[in-house]
Amino acid sequence: MQELATLSINVGLLGLGTVGVGTAQILLDPVGRHPLIGQLRLARVGVRDLHKSRPIDIPADCLTTNLEAIVSDPQISVVVEVLGGLEPARSLILKAIAHGKHVVTANKAVVARYGDEIFTAANQAGVYVMLEAAVGGGIPIVQPLKQALGVNRIQALTGIVNGTTNYILTRMQREAGDFSSILADAQRLGYAEADPAADVDGLDAADKLAILASLAFGGRIKLADVYSEGIRQVTAADMAYAQRLGFVIKLLAIARRRSDTQPVLEELELRVHPTLVPNSHPLAAVNDVYNAILVEGEPLGQVMFFGPGAGAGPTASAVVSDLIAVAATLITEPSGAPNPLLSCSHQHYCKVSPMADIYSRFYLRLIAKDRPGVIGKLGMCFGNHGVSLESIVQTGMEEDCAEIVIVSHEVREANFQTALDDIRSFTEIQRVASVLRVL
Amino acid sequence: MQELATLSINVGLLGLGTVGVGTAQILLDPVGRHPLIGQLRLARVGVRDLHKSRPIDIPADCLTTNLEAIVSDPQISVVVEVLGGLEPARSLILKAIAHGKHVVTANKAVVARYGDEIFTAANQAGVYVMLEAAVGGGIPIVQPLKQALGVNRIQALTGIVNGTTNYILTRMQREAGDFSSILADAQRLGYAEADPAADVDGLDAADKLAILASLAFGGRIKLADVYSEGIRQVTAADMAYAQRLGFVIKLLAIARRRSDTQPVLEELELRVHPTLVPNSHPLAAVNDVYNAILVEGEPLGQVMFFGPGAGAGPTASAVVSDLIAVAATLITEPSGAPNPLLSCSHQHYCKVSPMADIYSRFYLRLIAKDRPGVIGKLGMCFGNHGVSLESIVQTGMEEDCAEIVIVSHEVREANFQTALDDIRSFTEIQRVASVLRVL
Missing domain, CATH: 3.40.50.720 (NAD(P)-binding Rossmann-like Domain)
Incomplete structure (x- = not known):
């Protein structure tokens, strides 16, 4: 040699x-x-x-x-x-x-x-x-996706890929604080930029998801196909309800194949949004500015990579x-053939599902008049749109109002949103306070 | 091209x-x-x-x-x-x-x-x-150690690398059960071998640590230099005390440089033993048959790799x-020079510290006669050997006995063991029930 x-x-x-x-x-x-x-x-x-x-x-x-x-x-x-x-x-x-x-x-x-x-x-x-x-x-993630993990059929990639938002959400959770005051403090401490839009609106995470999904699924991704929703609308009340229900709220970047049974790439879901993550999930414990990426593949199962996402x-x-x-x-080999584990040769574009077609669980917080029959009416409406519910909790509030928190089973997004449109028109409903997706 | x-x-x-x-x-x-x-x-x-x-x-x-x-x-x-x-x-x-x-x-x-x-x-x-x-x-860990992580000066590698013992310890923690009954159940379910020695005595983990340390620190390792201690002596009582003190007990494989300030490899600690891990540590949440490896390096900081350790x-x-x-x-390049990222060319042997010279925190559980002055005598003895204590808790037991649980600060192992030899000879001490290391 x-x-x-x-x-x-x-x-x-x-x-x-x-x-x-x-x-x-x-x-x-x-x-x-x-x-x-x-x-x-x-x-x-x-x-x-x-x-x-x-x-x-x-x-x-x-x-x-x-x-x-x-x-x-x-x-x-x-x-x-x-x-x-x-x-x-x-x-x-x-x-x-x-x-x-x-x-x-x-x-x-x-x-x-x-x-x-x-x-x-x-x-x-x-x-x-x-x-x-x-x-x-x-975190070594790009090279494993190109090489070691690539022998698998990747089914899903789920990541916490923006340290600023993870820091803000972690502090909101620990301190029961509001987004805007903790953002201001994060800016003061240098964890958030003076113009925080790229981070808190999910745009940085969307950039990263486009790159990761391209590597994981072996096709090109148009950035415009990545849905992104930031964390500005997450409130201390949502944090508290999530905690009571056994969840934490994280800004997740999610890429997954529509059908796990289909070995060849069919259609992808690509989305960045604040998400209720069950406490038992490996990503739930990823706090502060840390990043983590969970990859699921066949026959591998789940692997997670955790570490400092910036610096x-x-x-x-x-x-x-x-x-x-x-x-x-x-x-x-100074002049040989390109090493296929380093080069990036895929040419086709991945087909990406519109958000209306994704499947997710949902968390919904409503402010309603405290009248008999509201829960029944909500249940009926969701049922009519094929949305089945996992839990529904009503809490009394001042001035004859009630706060209703609903978690659905997995459902097509369009069905949930159509039901929600109906619900907005109910005279008993004063306000749709939050809609978040649930992992 | x-x-x-x-x-x-x-x-x-x-x-x-x-x-x-x-x-x-x-x-x-x-x-x-x-x-x-x-x-x-x-x-x-x-x-x-x-x-x-x-x-x-x-x-x-x-x-x-x-x-x-x-x-x-x-x-x-x-x-x-x-x-x-x-x-x-x-x-x-x-x-x-x-x-x-x-x-x-x-x-x-x-x-x-x-x-x-x-x-x-x-x-x-x-x-x-x-x-x-x-x-x-x-889990892709060997390739990252050879390549991506290798640009760092690795300071420490800490892993849960044996799924069987992690499964047993996780169940002991959840069910407050004893080692032997949970081992028997794990054997029945196929999570432990009929002859469980290689797993529960830490030998499999020691094999893996020798391999990982060799990659992380770029030298050859003699398996005989890896200290290994299994989990047979871990009891439900230790699990419960650990939990009360804010720890979980895991079988850790630990490789670390004696001095983090010394850029060139000087001397390594290589050891496998049951360890009290603080709840806030990333390895604390790694349960069941899962494995995880935490690598610390300069300038990287900490990264962790998590996934299925077998199957x-x-x-x-x-x-x-x-x-x-x-x-x-x-x-x-069918006939070129060996790719230095795939080949393994180090020739020298790493120098490994004897266990007497390692530094660790310790957890100690003693059964003592419930007499005034015991705590003071213990404190004096540790002090005389340069062992400073973090916490000491005494709990009354039946028949004029007390259970004393001590956690030390980081100390040279030899100092702790010499103090412990003295303590064994105290007339008030009926039994040294457990000695475990603390991360």
Whole structure:
């Protein structure tokens, strides 16, 4: 057997924010880590400001503000994009590919939106685009989905993939606090952005779900096909009722096959929404900023991956794990066929069910006038629409009102919503206070 | 870029027990799984009895009782060993390697004992020995340790890696039952073997820990260096006290670096024992036959992998994931340098601390005569040996006796044991009922 070549592989780094610094720190300090890191050379680092003070010593001749020069540098084999945002990240990735560079990116927003364009270009150019860091921070999930888990027929993937919302929901649960005050506190502590929309409206989770589902089900996903609903409407009252019923509320990203009996991909459900998760479920115990992804497949059963979903160190760990995967391939076979475990070659688009056709349990909280017969009328209405109920609890409130909390069995969404439309018109119903889905 | 070769890779399967059948089922039914499975051809299957009825149709000309013929068959590229037991598994693996075959094995006992011999032979022959299925059943843990997690400096690995003992401990906790009656029931239900020693005495977990630590810390491990203590001495009383103190009792396999500040491997703690785990710890919620492995590294932080630790489907999923990893390498580079992410090339042995030198918290349950001053005497004795205490609780019992439960702070094991030797000689102490370590 040949000796492992001691070829050095030049890496160009685009961006020196927290993840960029974390990545450079690993590359510049390889002792005690995987020996392949010693063969990666941080050749050039692209930044906006050469003179900004940074918590790391980068040789001055490495730094440049000319990012275009990095992606076209013939000495560089792999470009790491940790700029974030859509542009210039997308253009730089495409230019790097056009110049025959492999790309490692942490940019979920770009991959979820422009994955088609990027992977089509990468396959034509014969380069890899690696994205372990784009989802789940330091949790190895992309590589297992491409490799170890791929021998299974994946039936479902369910994840807590946004740390900010998990932090807010965990605190709402512990403190019986309201969304807006805890969001404000999270912003003060740096757990939520000044503009929190991408997180709290579920958009970041939708980006990640599009990427994970594409890997799990082996087809391309249009981001517009992913339903997403955020956590702004979750109240302390819902948290308390959920707890009483044996649930916690989590923002889940769910991808599942419509029929588990059908081995070939038929139709997917792709949705992000706050969800009542039974206390006994493995995802129920995932708290604070942690992420976790549960994968179900045949014949494997359930496996779950848990860890830090963000942060400089974890994300940098994922970036460098992609770098060594590419390096191993370059060293063993610099000009061979693409390694089918690293490349991403699926071409077709997954068919995604409209939300009206998904199946879920539902949690419903109503404010009603406290009159005899209301419960009966609700039960009849649901029954007429084929919605069967698991539990119904009425609690007296002040001023002749009652709060009614209903949990349904699994039902087609359209049936539930049609029943709900009828219920809204009942004179006894003052208000539909919340509608949440139940795992 | 070249097209992916549609080369077919011949696989020889040694053993058609539950895992063998599970593996064959995946290989013979590739639709809806990773496309590489379609390039694996189940060429020959070695069994003891050709005419045994089996839940799978294997073409008659595939089956043979001549296992030696499989490992020397020039048509076969990869041998899957799922026989279990030490011999003939070890000899067949070595013969397969000598004939230039790559090997995929689920045999933790052989790898933990003969890993040196096997990997030395494999490196000389230029073949891979893959063992994802040897630890953690269907949980992808071996590959992440070799690749994604390897970019970190691993500080500790803590696992629940034996499903049988986790099942027994979970039931003891839920039912407040005794070890022996629940073991008997587990045997009746098929969750424990007729001879349960390998599981309940911690030997199976020690095998797995030796393998995991070798991967995590990049050195060879002598199985004799792994301390192991089983769960036979855990009582319903300990379970109840643990619960009152905010812990559950789990059989943990623990590997950790003595000093987290030292980047290069210095000295390891390697130990398997029943452990009080705080309720808030991610491993505390891992119940029944499930396994989980928590890995801590720099800069990653903590990640945990959770899933089914045994069973035909999960273990077969791991076996086939190794097969596609080898296949990908064979297809892209049939005669190149060994892929450093698949091969296992470390040569040195890890230095392992003797148990006297480990650091742990301890739980101690004593039966004492109910006399004034006992608590003070115990406190003095521990203090004299440098053992500081976290909590001490005394409960009255019948006949002038008291039960005293002590939890210490982290302390060197030798100090705790020397103090305990003194305490055994106190006239007030009737019996040391239990000594357990605390995470």
